[in-house]
Amino acid sequence: MSLPARLSLVTLGVSDIARARKFYESLGFTASGFESDSVVFFDMGGTALGLYGHDPLAEDAGVKPQGEGFRAVTLAINLASKADVDAGLAHAQKCGGTIVQSAREVFWGGYSGYFKDLDGHLWEVAYNPLCPLNENGLLTFPAPEKS
Amino acid sequence: MSLPARLSLVTLGVSDIARARKFYESLGFTASGFESDSVVFFDMGGTALGLYGHDPLAEDAGVKPQGEGFRAVTLAINLASKADVDAGLAHAQKCGGTIVQSAREVFWGGYSGYFKDLDGHLWEVAYNPLCPLNENGLLTFPAPEKS
Numbered sequence: 001m002s003l004p005a006r007l008s009l010v011t012l013g014v015s016d017i018a019r020a021r022k023f024y025e026s027l028g029f030t031a032s033g034f035e036s037d038s039v040v041f042f043d044m045g046g047t048a049l050g051l052y053g054h055d056p057l058a059e060d061a062g063v064k065p066q067g068e069g070f071r072a073v074t075l076a077i078n079l080a081s082k083a084d085v086d087a088g089l090a091h092a093q094k095c096g097g098t099i100v101q102s103a104r105e106v107f108w109g110g111y112s113g114y115f116k117d118l119d120g121h122l123w124e125v126a127y128n129p130l131c132p133l134n135e136n137g138l139l140t141f142p143a144p145e146k147s
Numbered sequence: 148m149s150l151p152a153r154l155s156l157v158t159l160g161v162s163d164i165a166r167a168r169k170f171y172e173s174l175g176f177t178a179s180g181f182e183s184d185s186v187v188f189f190d191m192g193g194t195a196l197g198l199y200g201h202d203p204l205a206e207d208a209g210v211k212p213q214g215e216g217f218r219a220v221t222l223a224i225n226l227a228s229k230a231d232v233d234a235g236l237a238h239a240q241k242c243g244g245t246i247v248q249s250a251r252e253v254f255w256g257g258y259s260g261y262f263k264d265l266d267g268h269l270w271e272v273a274y275n276p277l278c279p280l281n282e283n284g285l286l287t288f289p290a291p292e293k294s
Contacts, residue, residue: 002175028149046193062248067216101209
């Protein structure tokens with residue numbers, strides 16, 4: 001037995017589903033239509049993004065809902081150029097996101113910044129020349145160097 | 148301007164990259180080969196999973212590294228049957244994961260349980276008859292009901 005390398009769904013716990021949905025729709029995402037008052041899904045091109053109540057999500061996972069500070073998880077949208085990163089972050093800010101890291105050249109050779117959503121979830125917007133996007137916008141990794 | 152509905156990368160902050168890598172490899176994931184001592188990527192079929200140091204991830208995002216408790220984010224691997232969910236959770240436990248929610252029938256019509264990884268990141272393993280997996284293992288959403 002092994003688990004398939006598959007990420008079906010990333011679910012974010014949020015305090016107000018309708019407000020969070022509106023924020024992500026304003027970013028440019030389209031809700032799947034498969035939803036209710038208590039859950040919303042966005043098709044992110046293979047992996048889905050879900051919005052669910054913060055406390056119900058903890059309850060579903062069987063853990064306590066209390067938590068604070070850095071969540072040790074970031075989500076990233078990679079774009080095709082530095083200019084796109086600047087425009088993407090500006091758009092997220094206009095939609096109500098908070099820029100926590102302005103876009104800058106980073107040590108690994110790319111260009112990236114971060115915003116947080118209305119519930120504090122961290123999103124990186126990045127240009128990564130080492131991992132180009134394919135025709136479907138999916139990240140591609142270079143082949144390992146031969147040793 | 149809008150942001151594309153795209154999830155290029157989900158990065159988990161971990162305390163020990165080598166240990167976390169070994170855990171995810173034991174689950175069944177294959178590292179991309181595009182990596183270093185400080186970062187590892189797994190191709191999850193479109194979206195990549197990254198492992199990066201907990202504190203460096205906070206620093207990259209421009210936020211404080213302190214945090215505790217529920218992170219309000221869960222990742223899910225959907226499988227094709229209840230038996231697969233049971234086997235998947237048992238495998239994760241054998242690999243060193245901790246079951247935080249045993250698999251059970253859930254109110255939305257599926258069957259799911261949760262484990263946490265060595266750093267406390269929550270993974271759901273689920274069977275969802277409402278959103279079947281396509282031939283590539285990707286979640287599909289039913290069309291919205293006409294009103």
